[in-house]
Amino acid sequence: MRVQHRHVIYVQGYDPRGLAQYYRMFRTELRKFGRLYNLATTVSRPKGPPDGESASWTIETAGDGWQTRTDYDFLRWEDLIQRDLAWPIWKTLAYAIAIYWRLVFSGTMGRFWSAHWRFATFISYPHILLLNEAIWSAGVAWAFGFGLQWLGIHGFLVGASALAVFVAVLGTLLKTTENLSYLLYLMSDTIFTWQFSHGQRPDWDARIDRFARHLVTVAQTSDAQEIVLVGHSSGSFLGSEILASALKLDPELGRHGPRMVLLTLGGNMPIVGFHRAATGFRDNLRRLAIEPSIDWIDCQSRKDVMNFFPFDPVAGHGIDAGKAKRNPTIVPVRFREIIRPEHYERFRWKFFRVHFQFVMANERPHAYDFYMIVCGPVPLKERVNQPAAALAMASTEPQTRENAWQKLDLGPNSALNDKPEPVIRRLG
Template sequence: MSKPVSRRRVFYIPGYDPIHPRRYRELYRKEGAAQAALSGYDIDLKPQDKSGKAKRYGWHVTGDIEGVRTETDFEVLVWSDIVRDSMEQGIAATYAQLVRTAWTYIASGALLRLMRLRKGPVIAALYPVGFLLVQLALALAAAGGLAQLLALVHPWAAWGGIIIIPFLLNWFRKKDNKFFAYYLMHDYAYSARYRGANPPELEARMAEFADEIAQALQGDSDEVLVVGHSSGAHLGVSILADLVRAGKVPRDGPTLSFLSLGQVVPMVSFLRDAWRLRADLAYLSARDELTWVDVSAPGDGCAFALCDPVAVSGVAPENKRWPLVLSAAFTQTLSPARWKELRWKFFRLHFQYLCAFDQPGDYDYFRITAGPQRLNERYRDRQPSKSRITSPVNRYTSVTR
């Protein structure tokens, strides 16, 4: 066994999220303190040292876990500005996105194949389509009712009923922080627009991320841990595949680890033009330069829980090693009262991987990110979840254009 980790660098890749990264710092502060109190260890979070090498928003964590003091520097690899730009669509443009995105997934057969894996995330994908159509139907019905009233004044006045349509649709849009219909529509449309390929601005940002991780691998940390949550998981796959291909993972450098959480890889890899992602999945799954652990839970209706992202995408090579697919088992690791409280809060559950557990099993986000064990040591003897899904159901399995 190698010596305990005394210094670690963590690079966190968020999903499709327009929110400022301070949200993740405050989440870590709150939930880390809660987990430490539950599990009997200490975590102290401080602001990022601006005089250090960090280029992006982050924070510093001191962990006193299992009798070992570990210093961890967190950085959030921010692409929220790209997300916000992609969400700057008017109401009419969003409905046009709805049609294009639905056609992309339905006509390609991807939607039906995704349903063979997990129905939860597919329902989550259909929700914004259905709810936006309901909003439109309600606006049209209200316009029809108003037109009938105005017709009592004068037949030509009935046309005035249409003026209520944009007002109602705009009201729904302003309330989207409660409905999430526009947000989710933009999310799925972002991947569907290029049929699974990465937009140029995202490719450029991913190259920047790769350079920063490569620089950390030249440093004096014991472990460099990349965490990809939700859509950030498939970004992490491609970023790390690029690093390994380029020979930027030194054999005598820090241990390289990759933790994917609540991944939605099939939503992208099942699209026709996702050649790059499929090639990166196949490549990374066979490499020994890193350890890749994938954690999800059937209780998370927004993720493709326990679906091996390489295998289900139909690109698993014969010498496949990764990922090790594990379950966070929400029904077992959350107390009955907590599970009852969160069970129908789908978006909150999608972030549970970054939060405290009442009865943590062998998955503890804070032990992994602030504790003395490397990811490969923590799960060295761990067998993959017996209920994982490995059936290759993807129609598109090509890895070259």
């Protein structure tokens, strides 16, 4: 069972740039992928239904001794995200600050710190930055008020003027530094995840249901050998919700047609699952943990402060799936091994750039390669189980490739059709 046709359904995270930016990145990174492995690649233009909730394109990839076609669906949320970001600044700040302190006093922030202190620091960062900007703005306002008093103006006018200056300076700082700080964006993200975990986003829930029906339709009609549902960043918990909803619509989802794999990259599931109100979300995680017809691969990186590492998305939520647990398979990824040293040093402290490396092209051949997962001939589960053999498939030497296929043993009785116990696998 060498994959000749794969269907990928990509669930983006909380990113307002959406389709246009992602497709440009995908096309650029695909060319880099082709050059790295000396492959021929072509990608079609994106097409989408009239509702604009998704877009699709096709990738053709050919290497020595193999060729694949990938149907790629991009599920869109940017209209909902842009609507969130259009809130007035004062409303975003007030709501996000209130949520942050509720996280602190409810103990949820403490759970974040215990699970992954780097993520807890990252989620606190915009509030620390806001405090710093507020202090500078207050200093300017105080100096302005002092100047009024020196001119002989006293009383209510001084206080009102100083307050107006404070608001004006703080607002200006927030707007002019947003492209560097992402403060307002991160606070909007905090608001969204709070609302989502507490069942206060019916617009997102309705779209998840529509995407679940799309997944069911693909599984029932596609002639692909493998369907990979990819969730990056916040797309990890959105993707798991889509798959869980699809299983409710069709409990036989992974038992007919293509093999079904959930691939979560740089996941941050606790920002939903750690809330006490998110009982339905944790129930869905348990369902995925024990579902025998679904493979779930969860890739994490220590270097990425925007994901939880090391973290079991099931046990880490206090879910006891018992002996029936078979998912997820946790795969640690070291970006230092897939990026040339001189480039790695340039972006290692750029947190968003590091976070997106999960879905960008490698600069060095490695068993973890997003574009080889999308376009290569080896099924994802086998790529994880036999990383060295999967990497050897990119070789230009026919005997090396043949030896790799023999090791992978991709036949009707192969390990691909077995369901191993969940493990932590290190690629490379």
